[in-house]
Amino acid sequence: MEHAFADLPLLDGHIHFGHPNFMQGLIQILDENKVGKFNIVCTPHRTRLSLVPDALFVKAHYPDRVYVFGGLDISPFFMAPESCGALFATYVDQLIQMGCDGIKMIEGKPDMRKNLPIPPFDSPAYEPYWAALEQGNVPLVFHVNDPQEFWDPLQVPDWAREQGWYYGDGTFINNETQHLE
Numbered sequence: 656m657e658h659a660f661a662d663l664p665l666l667d668g669h670i671h672f673g674h675p676n677f678m679q680g681l682i683q684i685l686d687e688n689k690v691g692k693f694n695i696v697c698t699p700h701r702t703r704l705s706l707v708p709d710a711l712f713v714k715a716h717y718p719d720r721v722y723v724f725g726g727l728d729i730s731p732f733f734m735a736p737e738s739c740g741a742l743f744a745t746y747v748d749q750l751i752q753m754g755c756d757g758i759k760m761i762e763g764k765p766d767m768r769k770n771l772p773i774p775p776f777d778s779p780a781y782e783p784y785w786a787a788l789e790q791g792n793v794p795l796v797f798h799v800n801d802p803q804e805f806w807d808p809l810q811v812p813d814w815a816r817e818q819g820w821y822y823g824d825g826t827f828i829n830n831e832t833q834h835l836e
Contacts, residue, residue, distance in 0.1 A: 671695075671696060672695045674709060675712045693720065697759055724756060740783040743783070757796065759796045764800075776833075
């Protein structure tokens with residue numbers, strides 16, 4: 656499947672969007688800041704099964720302005736982490752058929768790695784998924800790690816610590832390990 660921006664340079668410009676009730680406020684802010692087009696990314700949320708329908712709702716209202724990068728259904732991590740890639744490969748096709756323009760992976764955020772049985776990204780478990788993305792030329796926004804200072808108790812910003820994003824206590828994946836994956 657060919658995408659409109661398949662030959663564009665790599666970039667990351669995205670908005671996390673929480674609910675259709677916020678659509679008009681979001682559009683007003685973007686208009687005031689002269690943002691013509693934008694990408695809504697869908698990440699897991701504690702209170703909602705999927706934010707993909709919400710993002711597609713906005714895209715339906717503003718089809719010439721909105722790209723949507725759907726989030727993965729993370730339930731395979733709980734069922735069979737060793738075969739998550741095969742399930743994710745089929746989910747990629749489903750997201751694209753629903754109207755998504757690409758995929759957003761939040762699974763590289765260290766607190767996600769701590770709380771879910773996520774296999775290493777370079778493990779064979781992911782091979783079918785990476786292949787499906789490549790074969791379909793599907794754009795990917797992949798949250799790989801957080802800033803280096805989040806592992807350092809003297810450098811982690813207070814706002815990050817308050818969010819639970821201090822990772823230097825030895826219970827989170829090592830920053831360098833994840834980058835190597």
